[in-house]
Amino acid sequence: SGSEMGFRPFDPERSFFSYPTSLHIEELSASIVRSHRETTQYRAEELQALRWKVFSREEIHAYQSKSVDEMWQHCAVRLTDAVQYVVEFAKRIPGFRQLCQNDQIALLKSGSMEVVLVRMSRMFNTENNTVFFDCKFAGTELFKSLACGDLIAALFDFAHNLCALRLTEQQMAVFTALVLLNADRPCLEDRERVQRVRRDVELALSHILHKDNQESLLHKLYQRVPVLKSLCALHIEKLRWFRQLYPLTVHSLFPPLYKELFG
Ligand code: CLR
16 A cells, blocks of 8 residues: 555565556655755755856956867866766666666666756856856857857757756756656667656656646657757767867877767
8 A cells, every 4th residue: 555655665666566656656756856966066056146157258268268179178077077977866766777787878878968968957047148167157158169169059059948948956857867768779678677667757757747737848848858869969970070180189088988978
C-alpha cells in the first residue's frame, strides 16, 4: 500500500513489477529535484543577487584580445566543469546507475551537453542578453575571439527562448532528467531498460506540470529537444574546425573529459 511504501528506500525498479503509484512518482520527482539542487553550481537566489555584475568594457576587451586557441581552451575548461556537474546529476537520478556502464556513458556522451544548454537558461539574464561566465554576466561580444559567432548567437537565442517559459527549478530538474534518459541515443545496449526508467520520469514531469496547472508546457518543452540536438551538432562541427587549425591545443591542453565526450 502507499503508506507502507513511504518507509522503504526508493526503488527505481519497482515499476517493473507493479503499476507506479502517485506516491512513487512524487518520491521520484522529489529525488530528481534534490539531485538537481545538489549539482547546480549556483542557486537561483544567488544568481538573482548577482544579476547586476556585468563585465566592464576593459574586461570585455581583454577577452576579445585573447588568441583563438587561448579563448577556446578557456571556454572548453568552463564547459567541462559544467559537464562534470551534469555527470554527477545523472548518477543521482534514480535508476541511472542501474543501467549498464556502457549505456550510462552513451547517454552522457550525447546528453550532457544538452543538459548544460538547458541549465544555461538559469544563468541567463534576458533583460540584457547576458550569461553568467567567469563570475560575471557576459554578452555574445565577449566570445568574439572564438570565431564562431553563429554558434554563440544560436546558444544565446536558445537560452533566451527557454527563459521565456519561466520554468521552476522543479520543472527544469525533471525536464533535464528526461533529456538524459533518451532511449533513441545511438549505441545503447538495453534500450528497453532506458525506456522503462524514462517512462516514470515522464510521469513525474506530467505530474509536476499538472500540479502547477501548466500542462501546456509539456508540448513546448518537447519542441526544444530537436533544437538542442542541432545546437550540439553545431558545437561538434565547430570543434572539428578548431581541431584542424589547432590540433596540438586540443591534444595537450583541452580537458580529457571534453575530448572524450565531444572529440
Ligand atoms: C551553463 C550552465 C552551467 C554553468 C555554465 C558553465 C559554462 C558556460 C555555460 C554555463 C554556458 C555556455 C558558456 C559556458 C562557458 C563557455 C560557453 C558560456 C553558464 C560559451 C557559450 C562558449 C562556448 C564555446 C565552445 C565553442 C567551446 O550550469
